[in-house]
Amino acid sequence: MAVKSTNITEVAHRIDIQARWQANGHRGAVLWFTGLSGAGKTTLALELENRLFNKGFNVYVLDGDNVRHGLSSDLGFSHSDRTENIRRIGEVAALFADAGAIVITAFISPYQSDREQARQAYPEGFREIFIDADLEVCERRDPKGLYEKARKGEIPDFTGISAPYEAPSNPDLTVDSGDLTVDESLQILMDYVEETFVLK
Amino acid sequence: MAVKSTNITEVAHRIDIQARWQANGHRGAVLWFTGLSGAGKTTLALELENRLFNKGFNVYVLDGDNVRHGLSSDLGFSHSDRTENIRRIGEVAALFADAGAIVITAFISPYQSDREQARQAYPEGFREIFIDADLEVCERRDPKGLYEKARKGEIPDFTGISAPYEAPSNPDLTVDSGDLTVDESLQILMDYVEETFVLK
Numbered sequence: 001m002a003v004k005s006t007n008i009t010e011v012a013h014r015i016d017i018q019a020r021w022q023a024n025g026h027r028g029a030v031l032w033f034t035g036l037s038g039a040g041k042t043t044l045a046l047e048l049e050n051r052l053f054n055k056g057f058n059v060y061v062l063d064g065d066n067v068r069h070g071l072s073s074d075l076g077f078s079h080s081d082r083t084e085n086i087r088r089i090g091e092v093a094a095l096f097a098d099a100g101a102i103v104i105t106a107f108i109s110p111y112q113s114d115r116e117q118a119r120q121a122y123p124e125g126f127r128e129i130f131i132d133a134d135l136e137v138c139e140r141r142d143p144k145g146l147y148e149k150a151r152k153g154e155i156p157d158f159t160g161i162s163a164p165y166e167a168p169s170n171p172d173l174t175v176d177s178g179d180l181t182v183d184e185s186l187q188i189l190m191d192y193v194e195e196t197f198v199l200k
Numbered sequence: 201m202a203v204k205s206t207n208i209t210e211v212a213h214r215i216d217i218q219a220r221w222q223a224n225g226h227r228g229a230v231l232w233f234t235g236l237s238g239a240g241k242t243t244l245a246l247e248l249e250n251r252l253f254n255k256g257f258n259v260y261v262l263d264g265d266n267v268r269h270g271l272s273s274d275l276g277f278s279h280s281d282r283t284e285n286i287r288r289i290g291e292v293a294a295l296f297a298d299a300g301a302i303v304i305t306a307f308i309s310p311y312q313s314d315r316e317q318a319r320q321a322y323p324e325g326f327r328e329i330f331i332d333a334d335l336e337v338c339e340r341r342d343p344k345g346l347y348e349k350a351r352k353g354e355i356p357d358f359t360g361i362s363a364p365y366e367a368p369s370n371p372d373l374t375v376d377s378g379d380l381t382v383d384e385s386l387q388i389l390m391d392y393v394e395e396t397f398v399l400k
Contacts, residue, residue, distance in 0.1 A: 012246035014261070015253050023253075046212035053215050053223075058258065060299040061214070070321060071291040091271040092292055099260040099301065121270060 020100030024058045026197045028097035030090075030122050031104045031189075034115060034168060035131035036160050037146055038138035040177040040185065044131060045106040047182065048189050052102065057193075060096055062089055063106040077157045083114050090118025097122045102197060110165045127196070129189075130171040133178030135160045220300030224258045226397045228297035230290075230322050231304045231389075234315060234368060235331035236360050237346055238338035240377040240385065244331060245306040247382065248389050252302065257393075260296055262289055263306040277357045283314050290318030297322045302397060310365040327396070329389075330371040333378030335360045 021027050031048075033041040045061045052059040068075075071088055075081040086109050096103035109115050119126040138160065139147040150158035157163040168174075173192055175185045221227050231248075233241040245261045252259040268275075271288055275281040286309050296303035309315050319326040338360065339347040350358035357363040368374075373392055375385045 012243045013250070014246060015250060019253070023256075043212045046214060050213070050215060053219070056223075060295075062295070066295060066298065070294065071288060088271060088288070092295065094270065095260075095262070095266060095292065096296075096299070098266065099296070101299065 017098070017100070021199060024100050025199055026057060026102065026193075027125060027199065028100045028122075029102045029125040029127065029193075029197050030093040030097050030118075031102065031193070032093070032109070032115060032118060032126060032128050033104065033106045033131050034109045034128065034171075035177070036133065036135060036138045036165055037108060037158075038141045038143055039131045039133040040182070041106040041108075041131045043182065044175070044177065044185055044189065045104040047186055048104060048193075051186065051190055052193065058101045059104065060101055061104045061106060062093060062096075067092075067107075077163075079111075079157075079163075083111065086111070086114040086118055090114075090121040093118065094122035097125050102193065108159050108165070110159045110163065112166045112169065115168070125197075127172040127192075128168050129192075130168045130174040131177050131185075132167075132174050133176075135165075137178040217298070217300070221399060224300050225399055226257060226302065226393075227325060227399065228300045228322075229302045229325040229327065229393075229397050230293040230297050230318075231302065231393070232293070232309070232315060232318060232326060232328050233304065233306045233331050234309045234328065234371075235377070236333065236335060236338045236365055237308060237358075238341045238343055239331045239333040240382070241306040241308075241331045243382065244375070244377065244385055244389065245304040247386055248304060248393075251386065251390055252393065258301045259304070260301055261304045261306060262293060262296075267292075267307075277363075279311075279357075279363075283311065286311070286314040286318055290314075290321040293318070294322035297325050302393065308359050308365070310359045310363065312366045312369065315368070325397075327372040327392075328368050329392075330368045330374040331377050331385075332367075332374050333376075335365075337378040 033045055035041050042063050049059050049061045072085045075085045089105055093103045093105050115128055149155045150161040159165045175188055177185050233245055235241050242263050249259050249261045272285045275285045289305055293303045293305050315328055349355045350361040359365045375388055377385050
């Protein structure tokens, strides 16, 4: 018995990341969407996911819907909780990218330093993508009525109203979602992904 | 401009999980390995990952190496920190399964209640797999010299020595890694995955 079981402790190896990329036809990546509430992050993320999936990409979206009720259910919206939330998402996104996926994250992520920390979790494939609609446009859209509530003081620490948004100083890509249609924005994103992450 | 951008808030849809399963040829799943240090969890997880990947599965391993330095870098080994660590891993594993992957987790996860909580994050595809080698076998192997250190009191809260291990009361699968060879253990695991998660 003892002899048979000794080899259980042999060192096993992880799958080579190149083999994962070859299997998928593209590299792993973190497409980190940042922008105000109402800028279109989630809509664009989910539509981009659909288009990439239909082209055979290994792709997944992390957003408030699947993170805030689970992984970050213990966190609120204070500065320190937001920072911890973004830190965890950065680490999870890095795991997905390490598994070969293109992961799209759709979170306001208002602090530059938090986004920089997220980049450090997967520096080789992290791209900061500014979904850029200004406050006036977002507040006019107000799809969930959140700005109205925030203006009334019913939502504390609301980004753009009662909490700061630090726009990216040097984003890898900017999508002018305040002026472009969804289709136009998606075309920019699709072109970017195909140029940047598809294996030649 | 305002007209063009109004449709950004249309509801976008997530990819249907059935479409992900079809693309992969298998369902998403969480294979939750539990067992003592030295029982062979990581070795079997990584070897299983290799074999499944080579058969075209979308598969990924979460273990101490890629979780403890990142997502759970703020946590230690106290009971409450272990519980929070396992909670996070359960949530991340559920995200991977939701993305269509078979994710294998290799953590001691000594508390039954923690494992039950992890199951709740993805009940439909969670399987508790007991990597079963008893303390005597694991301590004799002691691949990393941890038991020796724990016996000397150099590692506090070491499972099996100075912290409890609650063996699964009703695991979905038991692999008798104390008696079986690595190859025999892997064959059991491969058969289980293929029978349970491959689409007919």
